[in-house]
Amino acid sequence: MTTDDAAVDAPRPIVYGVASALSPMVRRIVADNPGMMTGPGTNTYLVGIDEIAVIDPGPGDEAHLDAIAGCGGDRIRWILLTHTHEDHSPGAIGLRKRTGARILAFGPGQGRGKVRLDGTLGDNDVIEATEFHLTALHTPGHASNHLCFLLNEERTLFTGDHIMQGSTVVIAPPDGDMAAYLASLERIRTLRPRLRAIAPGHGHVIEDPQAVVQGYIDHRLAREAQILDALRGRGSATIAELVEDCYADVPPELHPVAGKSVWAHLRKLVDDGEAKGDRFEGEWSAT
């Protein structure tokens, strides 16, 4: 590959506070909140030109909200939340103050990301703008109130934290649910018409959606099989022991997060009749 080819193939670099045009209809501004759980930062998308829907205004970061409002001003009519975690939703309040736009989500959520909504969106509800249609798809798993948004005109799916670029997603019970997550992935896999791109809540645009979604499903099922094997091998085990068995290749600082994932898998295995147990700190056994 020559240097020129590399420049053509490279994703748009991430520069905080600056809008980057990703397609005729979509611009992205990345919030300056990089971290272990947020990758390079939270992606805020502006969809449309004359009428704009903002997807995920991010944390309550004044400079970030100024940048969004500076791009869209009073043409921003809708503030859409993929879910109400604190790296995605709190900025909605400051953006509503700046623009007068309505805040819409599946539900107000709880905890630190909770937001007072102006309306709710259910599965298959559509935001109709003059230039585009955005269809809300209820995709519980990472969060019970998670929505993806399908931009019908460009066959692009905004996936929030349902699918990220560059890493897997944390499924932390009780609001996170592994069985629901896998069902929501399967729904995306079988979307018709086929997706052209995925615009995730963190990381770059995904240009090969089918392969990435299939990879996500395969990864989860492989992990589930590995956890069940480890549980059967021990007879009964704590989550900490299963993390030791199954996440030996993962740095210790990530083990608490891995523990949540194991918990989510175990709860699904209980529903499937393969395991017994309940509490995060308790003993789990194979059936």
Ligand SMILES: [Zn+2]
């Ligand atoms: Zn996030």
